[in-house]
Amino acid sequence: MNESRLLLVALSLIASPAIAGDLDLRIVDSAGRPVSDAVVTVRPAGGIPAGPIRFPWGTTMVQQNIAFAPHVLIVPVGATVKFPNKDKVRHHVYSFSKPAKFEIKLFGQDESRSYTFTSAGAVALGCNIHDAMSGFIKVVDTPFATKSNAAGQARISGLATGTAQVTVWHPLLKGKDNELLINLPIPGSGTVSKSVPLALRASR
Amino acid sequence: MTRAFRLKRRWRRWRRAARSTLTIRMTLFYGALFVAVTTLTLFGTRNAIEIYAENVIRREMNVGSALFDRISAMQLRQLGQGADVLASDFGFREAVGTGDAPTIESALHSLEGRFQLDHALFVRVDGTVMGDIKDLSRPEQDQLYDALDAGRTQGVVRWGSDSHIAAAAPVRAPILTGWVVFARNMGPADLNALAKLSSIDLHPQLMPLARVARADKADSGMREVMRDGELMLVQTRPVETLIKTAPEMLVLEYSLTRAMAGYAPILWALFGFGAVGGVLAVAGVFAASRRLTQPIVALEAAARKVSAGEHAQVKVETRDEIGRLAQSFNRMVDAVEAREAQIAHMAFHDALTGLPNRAMLREQVALGLTRAEGGNLMLFCIDIDNFKSINESLGHPVGDALLCEVGTRLAATCPSGFVARLAGDEFAVKLRAGGQTADQAGRAIVAALAEPFDIDGHRIIVSASVGIALSPQDGADATSLLKNAELALHRAKSEGKGSHRFFESAMDAEAQARRALETDLHDALRNGELALHFQPLFGLSQNRVTAFEALLRWQHPTRGMVSPVHFIPLAEETGLIIPIGEWALHEACRIAATWPDHIRVAVNISPIQFRSPNLAAVVLQALARSGIAANRLELEITESLFIDNVEATLSSLHSLRALGVRVALDDFGTGYSSLSYLRSFPFDKLKIDRSFIVDLLEHKGATAIIRAITTLADALGIETTAEGVEHSEQLDILRAEGCGQIQGYLFSRPIPAQDVEALLDKLDGARKAA
Numbered sequence: 001m002n003e004s005r006l007l008l009v010a011l012s013l014i015a016s017p018a019i020a021g022d023l024d025l026r027i028v029d030s031a032g033r034p035v036s037d038a039v040v041t042v043r044p045a046g047g048i049p050a051g052p053i054r055f056p057w058g059t060t061m062v063q064q065n066i067a068f069a070p071h072v073l074i075v076p077v078g079a080t081v082k083f084p085n086k087d088k089v090r091h092h093v094y095s096f097s098k099p100a101k102f103e104i105k106l107f108g109q110d111e112s113r114s115y116t117f118t119s120a121g122a123v124a125l126g127c128n129i130h131d132a133m134s135g136f137i138k139v140v141d142t143p144f145a146t147k148s149n150a151a152g153q154a155r156i157s158g159l160a161t162g163t164a165q166v167t168v169w170h171p172l173l174k175g176k177d178n179e180l181l182i183n184l185p186i187p188g189s190g191t192v193s194k195s196v197p198l199a200l201r202a203s204r
Numbered sequence: 205m206t207r208a209f210r211l212k213r214r215w216r217r218w219r220r221a222a223r224s225t226l227t228i229r230m231t232l233f234y235g236a237l238f239v240a241v242t243t244l245t246l247f248g249t250r251n252a253i254e255i256y257a258e259n260v261i262r263r264e265m266n267v268g269s270a271l272f273d274r275i276s277a278m279q280l281r282q283l284g285q286g287a288d289v290l291a292s293d294f295g296f297r298e299a300v301g302t303g304d305a306p307t308i309e310s311a312l313h314s315l316e317g318r319f320q321l322d323h324a325l326f327v328r329v330d331g332t333v334m335g336d337i338k339d340l341s342r343p344e345q346d347q348l349y350d351a352l353d354a355g356r357t358q359g360v361v362r363w364g365s366d367s368h369i370a371a372a373a374p375v376r377a378p379i380l381t382g383w384v385v386f387a388r389n390m391g392p393a394d395l396n397a398l399a400k401l402s403s404i405d406l407h408p409q410l411m412p413l414a415r416v417a418r419a420d421k422a423d424s425g426m427r428e429v430m431r432d433g434e435l436m437l438v439q440t441r442p443v444e445t446l447i448k449t450a451p452e453m454l455v456l457e458y459s460l461t462r463a464m465a466g467y468a469p470i471l472w473a474l475f476g477f478g479a480v481g482g483v484l485a486v487a488g489v490f491a492a493s494r495r496l497t498q499p500i501v502a503l504e505a506a507a508r509k510v511s512a513g514e515h516a517q518v519k520v521e522t523r524d525e526i527g528r529l530a531q532s533f534n535r536m537v538d539a540v541e542a543r544e545a546q547i548a549h550m551a552f553h554d555a556l557t558g559l560p561n562r563a564m565l566r567e568q569v570a571l572g573l574t575r576a577e578g579g580n581l582m583l584f585c586i587d588i589d590n591f592k593s594i595n596e597s598l599g600h601p602v603g604d605a606l607l608c609e610v611g612t613r614l615a616a617t618c619p620s621g622f623v624a625r626l627a628g629d630e631f632a633v634k635l636r637a638g639g640q641t642a643d644q645a646g647r648a649i650v651a652a653l654a655e656p657f658d659i660d661g662h663r664i665i666v667s668a669s670v671g672i673a674l675s676p677q678d679g680a681d682a683t684s685l686l687k688n689a690e691l692a693l694h695r696a697k698s699e700g701k702g703s704h705r706f707f708e709s710a711m712d713a714e715a716q717a718r719r720a721l722e723t724d725l726h727d728a729l730r731n732g733e734l735a736l737h738f739q740p741l742f743g744l745s746q747n748r749v750t751a752f753e754a755l756l757r758w759q760h761p762t763r764g765m766v767s768p769v770h771f772i773p774l775a776e777e778t779g780l781i782i783p784i785g786e787w788a789l790h791e792a793c794r795i796a797a798t799w800p801d802h803i804r805v806a807v808n809i810s811p812i813q814f815r816s817p818n819l820a821a822v823v824l825q826a827l828a829r830s831g832i833a834a835n836r837l838e839l840e841i842t843e844s845l846f847i848d849n850v851e852a853t854l855s856s857l858h859s860l861r862a863l864g865v866r867v868a869l870d871d872f873g874t875g876y877s878s879l880s881y882l883r884s885f886p887f888d889k890l891k892i893d894r895s896f897i898v899d900l901l902e903h904k905g906a907t908a909i910i911r912a913i914t915t916l917a918d919a920l921g922i923e924t925t926a927e928g929v930e931h932s933e934q935l936d937i938l939r940a941e942g943c944g945q946i947q948g949y950l951f952s953r954p955i956p957a958q959d960v961e962a963l964l965d966k967l968d969g970a971r972k973a974a
Contacts, residue, residue, distance in 0.1 A: 096301020096377045126378025128294055134378050171379055201380070202355055 022157040022191040027148040034152025037072040038170040042144035045162025053143045063091045068135025077141045084112040092128040159186045172200040230493040235486040242478035257463040265439045265456045268402040280358045283386040286319045287373035291384045301377035323387040351447045352383045359446035367410040406456040413451040435460040499526045554625040557611040565624035569682035580637035585671040585689040589701040591629035605659045617652040646670045646704030667702035678707045737954035741945045751804035754792040755954045785813040793830035795957045806838040834864030894928025914942045
């Protein structure tokens with residue numbers, strides 16, 4: 001039953017590719033302040049179109065100034081992420097996260113290591129030498145993914161009309177896997193604007 | 205009578221005694237004062253100690269409280285550090301990250317041992333708790349998770365019945381995956397170990413707020429609570445808890461009662477000292493006030509004795525105010541007694557001679573009369589004759605000396621007698637009957653006083669009259685005996701002086717009659733019972749009445765006509781002669797004013813009247829009021845005036861003469877027959893005494909005396925009047941001898957004033973007929 005419906009959605013998308021809408025979310029915390037680095041992924045009605053997923057921001061996680069840059073990196077499943085060290089000190093990057101448990105031990109300046117992420121999910125990155133270093137790699141299986149900017153805005157366009165499953169992820173978000181799942185109707189054309197408040201754990 | 209009533213009465217009596225005794229009053233007052241002060245001191249000390257003890261406990265509590273904070277902070281740091289170490293251990297984080305429960309459990313267990321923890325836990329962010337959780341109930345686990353999730357990291361936490369001190373550290377792998385929680389027991393035993401660090405056992409306890417008494421919750425400071433009979437000082441304050449919703453209080457307490465018990469010996473000692481001091485103070489004040497009041501009591505007793513008439517002296521023991529008071533008291537008593545003796549002496553003695561006085565004599569006589577063997581005694585009253593003239597001529601000092609000498613002589617004359625001075629020159633001697641007879645004694649006294657006295661170079665010769673009264677016949681009591689002796693003395697004096705007389709009962713009757721007469725005479729003048737009668741003086745050469753002599757008559761309402769011989773001496777003695785004489789002068793002049801101008805009026809002037817200083821004024825007044833010429837008034841005086849004080853008499857006569865009145869010498873030739881005064885004063889008339897006229901018919905020599913008098917008078921230019929002419933033979937002789945005037949019954953008896961005119965007419969008619 002489910003499969004047949006998915007099929008129908010896919011057929012309708014193919015049949016009418018011109019019919020699409022935009023999503024414009026504003027991510028705020030419980031006090032209404034904009035929240036940045038919240039990852040928004042959408043599973044539109046009719047499913048995810050086939051084909052390789054590529055994001056314009058690349059797949060490199062730099063270690064610079066004793067920090068991960070960017071703080072949050074969205075990569076598609078199967079992407080190989082490079083970890084170039086631009087600091088003068090060495091780093092020992094590790095992850096105990098379920099989607100990717102790995103360790104890149106003590107690599108120096110201008111050395112680059114890489115790791116290929118094979119399953120979707122959030123990967124928390126740390127450095128065993130520098131406890132304060134924290135970074136996240138969000139491995140996604142949809143092309144409709146972005147992270148909120150400093151103003152808390154996250155825009156995704158070209159979404160098929162119908163009810164879309166929108167997932168908001170943030171490292172401090174309370175809840176299972178730090179995720180919030182909402183369903184949103186996407187119109188045939190135009191933009192759906194919505195403010196999404198998040199219950200965040202105090203950052204420590 | 206009930207026992208209570210008796211007690212009450214005794215109490216009242218005691219209170220009265222206490223109020224009336226200075227000693228007890230002072231003792232009670234100072235005793236009460238001391239007890240009050242001691243009690244105040246005791247209470248003050250107790251209060252101060254209590255405040256001090258409380259302050260000490262408060263300070264200790266603050267110290268204990270701070271100590272608790274310090275120690276718990278230290279422990280929390282230790283625990284936190286331990287938790288941190290574990291939380292940042294890579295291996296542990298890997299185990300946590302990969303969910304390796306057995307590894308986590310074993311790591312926690314091994315750390316429990318290493319850090320001597322009671323609990324080492326790991327709480328995952330999803331709320332599961334691992335480690336030693338057997339003491340934690342599910343709700344406690346949830347509470348713990350909530351607290352950690354809310355960001356709490358340390359504080360006190362209660363699991364089961366035990367309180368713990370716990371610290372947590374977050375585990376990041378690298379995101380927050382949970383918390384390591386290390387906890388250590390903070391039970392009574394641990395707190396007691398803490399308590400040992402402060403100097404007093406504050407019995408620290410951690411208690412959930414719910415179990416703390418409501419009053420303590422409201423006030424987190426200190427308060428006093430009564431518990432099981434003990435006063436507790438309790439401090440309650442909140443402590444930092446891991447779980448905010450389960451507040452815990454730190455309770456510190458200490459028994460004030462027990463603290464005060466430590467000071468009890470001091471208070472008891474103070475009380476003891478106070479009690480001993482109180483007893484000493486009361487005893488001391490009692491002794492001191494006793495010493496103070498004893499002399500006062502002695503003085504009071506002595507004063508009581510003195511007022512009762514006894515002699516009393518107080519022993520002077522100190523030199524202070526009371527000692528001086530005692531001295532003054534003694535001096536006062538002596539002075540009062542001396543004065544009393546002096547007054548007593550003065551009351552019974554004569555100041556001049558020192559002899560007993562009349563009062564003492566009376567007492568002596570009374571004593572003598574009551575004596576069993578006595579009853580028979582002789583009383584002599586002695587008076588110096590003419591003492592007055594001695595006083596006047598030689599002066600009072602000589603008179604006084606004479607009186608003293610008389611006293612001495614009387615004492616020498618009657619050695620066994622009791623000599624007293626009654627008044628002025630009157631003395632008395634009391635003798636017991638037995639030795640000499642009264643007559644002998646009287647004679648001896650008269651003789652003794654007749655001896656010349658030598659006073660201040662004056663040789664003075666006096667005579668004395670003595671009146672004698674004998675008991676029991678002359679008086680049964682002192683008063684009558686004395687009175688009768690004086691009556692006898694009067695008789696002696698009036699009968700010639702210089703002798704002694706015994707009392708006779710007739711004297712008493714006579715004296716009484718005299719006294720009655722004296723009383724009547726007082727009223728006579730006022731009642732108009734006195735009248736003047738007039739006897740004519742017939743001038744032989746003029747052959748007519750030339751004058752009338754005014755003579756006093758007393759018509760007594762019951763006695764009838766009273767003779768001047770009786771009442772004139774009485775009037776002279778009592779001094780009544782002065783007003784009577786004054787009246788006579790006025791009356792005579794008034795009546796004479798109605799007569800023809802050539803007829804004079806002659807008025808007798810008593811020696812007493814003559815000596816009165818205002819005689820001249822009275823004469824002048826009588827002349828002025830009647831309007832008669834001064835030379836019509838003739839004042840008749842007697843020779844006796846010249847006996848005493850000739851000079852004064854002469855000066856008075858001259859001043860009378862200066863008024864223009866005539867002066868006649870009455871009764872010439874009888875008394876003091878000295879002719880020298882005839883030379884000294886120019887009398888207007890001599891009245892030849894009737895005794896010579898009576899003799900005329902019996903003795904031949906009498907005629908010679910008349911002749912001598914008339915010759916002498918003629919030579920001196922003085923008129924003569926013969927008194928008491930009753931027979932014509934007498935008239936013939938007198939006429940022959942050249943007497944100027946005749947007075948007597950031959951012509952007329954004294955007649956009342958209203959008969960004068962008729963007499964004049966009759967005599968004039970007779971003369972014309974002749």
